[in-house]
Each structure stands twice: as structure tokens, then as C-alpha cells.
Amino acid sequence: MPKVFFSRCKPHGIDAVCVARECERLFFGYPMRKQGAHYDRHSLRSCIVDVTCDEATWAAEHAASDRLRQYNQNRNFVSEIEHGSIALVPRPAEGVIYCGYVEGGFELVNDPTWYDIWESIWRKHKSEDPDEYWIASEVAQTWKVDKFRPVPVPRIPVWIRRSLFGRSTYGIVRGYLDLDPYKTMQDVLGIDGFLPRSWTTDPREVERRLITDVTPDAFEHLMVAILQLENPEEFWTHVGGSGDGGLDGLGADASGEVVGLLQCKWAYDGEDLKLNTQWASERHRPRTILAAASHRDGVAAPPGIEFFDKAAVAQLLVKHAEALPQARALRIGNRR
Structure with a gap:
């Protein structure tokens, strides 16, 4: 073949x-x-x-x-x-x-x-x-x-x-x-341009576009933007890099206290996460979030981890499409 x-x-x-x-x-x-x-x-x-x-x-x-x-x-x-x-x-x-x-x-x-x-x-x-x-x-x-x-x-x-x-x-x-x-x-x-694509709010099609068009780095930025829109009173920022303990995003409250730790996986197979929680204080336990653009059906995150699976990410992308520049590039939303 x-x-x-x-x-x-x-x-x-x-x-x-x-x-x-x-x-x-x-x-x-x-x-x-x-x-x-x-x-x-x-x-x-x-x-x-x-x-x-x-x-x-x-x-x-x-x-x-x-x-x-x-x-x-x-x-x-x-x-x-x-x-x-x-x-x-x-x-x-x-x-x-x-x-x-x-x-x-x-x-x-x-x-x-x-x-x-x-x-x-x-x-x-x-x-x-x-x-x-x-x-x-x-x-x-x-x-x-x-x-x-x-x-x-x-x-x-x-x-x-x-x-x-x-x-x-x-x-x-x-x-x-x-x-x-x-x-x-x-x-x-077979064609000289992008494959034909229409605007959509269909969650399954959104899931597909996440793995055809969104790179791992872009997915990290997308999730930080989504978490900011979901939590408007918090301050979310992209942090990924050497010395960040495996983190890709960090959320803080108005006092600067860390309230959320984000790790993104473009493809997740159920492996353990090696997250360094050095950002969190001993007196406050932040949410620990795993977001995955793709994974096998039925895969689960480790205990104590809040899992934004591909379906959840797709739903949130549709929900916040009007506010996300990435959604425009992906042709996600109700535009005609």
C-alpha cells in the first residue's frame, strides 16, 4: 500500500x-x-x-x-x-x-x-x-x-x-x-489552495480542525485565551519554557496568588504528568488543568487533574468564537 x-x-x-x-x-x-x-x-x-x-x-x-x-x-x-x-x-x-x-x-x-x-x-x-x-x-x-x-x-x-x-x-x-x-x-x-472550508459550530468538526490546523504551541496560547475568557476576574498568561516545570499557562487572582496551573498536550495518551508546582504557595492549592487537543476515546487524566478533553475544548472554542482570533482563522463561529 x-x-x-x-x-x-x-x-x-x-x-x-x-x-x-x-x-x-x-x-x-x-x-x-x-x-x-x-x-x-x-x-x-x-x-x-x-x-x-x-x-x-x-x-x-x-x-x-x-x-x-x-x-x-x-x-x-x-x-x-x-x-x-x-x-x-x-x-x-x-x-x-x-x-x-x-x-x-x-x-x-x-x-x-x-x-x-x-x-x-x-x-x-x-x-x-x-x-x-x-x-x-x-x-x-x-x-x-x-x-x-x-x-x-x-x-x-x-x-x-x-x-x-x-x-x-x-x-x-x-x-x-x-x-x-x-x-x-x-x-x-489535488487543488491549488486550502481545502474548501465553511464556517461551523459543529463540535465534531471543530475537534477535527484542532488537529489539522492548530500546532502544539498555538494550542497552548489558545487554551490560555480560553481560560482567560472563562475566568474574567483572573489573570492568565502563557509561560511554557525552560524552568517552568512543565507548565504552559498560569492563572492568578487579583492579589497575585496562583489559582491555576495549565499543561497542554497536543496528543495525550494517558501518561502521568510531571508538573512542578513551585508556582503555588503552601496555603493555597490551585486548580491543576490538563487540556488535550487529541486523544483516544475513553482516556482519562490522572487523579486530581481537571481534564479539558477534546470535546470540552471544542465546545469552549465555539462558545468564545467571537472573542478568539484563532476561531476566525479556523472558520469557527456563525459567520456567513
Whole structure:
């Protein structure tokens, strides 16, 4: 079954997306060198192990490697990508994610015709001899792509793009709850703008928009704004950051006494919360609130925690839509 997957296309930290777009290839790094082989950029199959090789060949080459786990991960990853899969190359600095449909299977290209372009880019960034780093092999493990379409980042749903900006340099975008990444990306690539959206007050649709359009950071600010509207006599502020003990929001009364502690989870699976209550005085126990934009049905917060689940958040978002700028962007409310 076709997948949605991504690769950073930044071998040795050098941006190779222009090469990828020029030759309509998605590059996958971490090539495994054959033991005892000499580098020949015109005959890479003589010195690089093809991750799609038979089990006997793989076992022999892999046994001599010092990166056993990494190369097994690479082989397993490649085996999941098939014709028709959708490849993503995130470039947030350009404001886009390049997207394309895979044509055919994985290929270790023996003598990449785009090597000269890649070498010229390498020399602009590095003073070292490119042959010393076997740089041709970094752009030889590829999938052919029909073309790379630059899709503005905001058009990619949050639940998909959150996978792209972590520490991993490649990976498969998995489904989330009842959302299908492949169907979603087909819809995104099928039009030249945002997917059609009407104003709504339907709680279920609001829940859906929370995970398609609201980033984790934006969700924190949204919840602080909602709690301020729900408690107009209190003073709510966003605090999240180093040293804040896991807190994302803080509520105080007119005297400055802390009356509320907020932690937000874009996705909550029922795990324990590690909240530092250093903000609260010993003589007054504040409300401790957990807000979640998404979670499995039936999940509960730990004892003593006030839980704003996705249904409660959606209801409050509808309730305060006229006062929330975020609601306008989400098209939540009664406007026509």
C-alpha cells in the first residue's frame, strides 16, 4: 500500500533539494559501504551495498558493519515504500514542503548523471576532498518522483507536518486516530489552495480542525485565551519554557496568588504528568488543568487533574468564537 514519507535531503548538512528537483529524485542517505571496497563514483554498485539486495548478501555485508541497527532500519524503511507513495521534503525556511508521487521502486544509481551539480554545491560549503567522503553515494540511493510540487506549509495539516520537523532525517507518516495520511495528501495535492472550508459550530468538526490546523504551541496560547475568557476576574498568561516545570499557562487572582496551573498536550495518551508546582504557595492549592487537543476515546487524566478533553475544548472554542482570533482563522463561529 502506498505511504506518505519524508526525507530531509541534506547529506552532510548540505541542502540538496535543488538537485532533487532538477533530476526529479528523492535522495535517501546513510549508504552502507562494502567492506574492503574502493570508492568509484562511476561504479557505485561496486562499493555500496544495495539495501534491496537478497537476504544472504545483506547478512554477509551487514555482519561486518559497525552500524547494525541503523542499516537494518534503513532496509526496513526502504521496503515499505512502493510505487505511488507520496514523498515529502520539508523546507520551512522557504515556507514550503516539496511533494511528489514516487514512480517505481527504490534504486541504487550506479553513476548519477546529476553528480556534477551535487559536487559544485558541496564545494561551496566544504573545503574537504569530496572523494574522501564518497559524496556520490549520498545522492545515489533514490526514488524517481514525477515532480516536486512546492506546497505552502500551512496547507499541510498539522498532524502530518509535526512528523517532519523532529530529529529524524527520514520516516513514514503514520495515520493518526481515524485520519489517513495518504488520502489527506492526495486531497491536498489535488487543488491549488486550502481545502474548501465553511464556517461551523459543529463540535465534531471543530475537534477535527484542532488537529489539522492548530500546532502544539498555538494550542497552548489558545487554551490560555480560553481560560482567560472563562475566568474574567483572573489573570492568565502563557509561560511554557525552560524552568517552568512543565507548565504552559498560569492563572492568578487579583492579589497575585496562583489559582491555576495549565499543561497542554497536543496528543495525550494517558501518561502521568510531571508538573512542578513551585508556582503555588503552601496555603493555597490551585486548580491543576490538563487540556488535550487529541486523544483516544475513553482516556482519562490522572487523579486530581481537571481534564479539558477534546470535546470540552471544542465546545469552549465555539462558545468564545467571537472573542478568539484563532476561531476566525479556523472558520469557527456563525459567520456567513
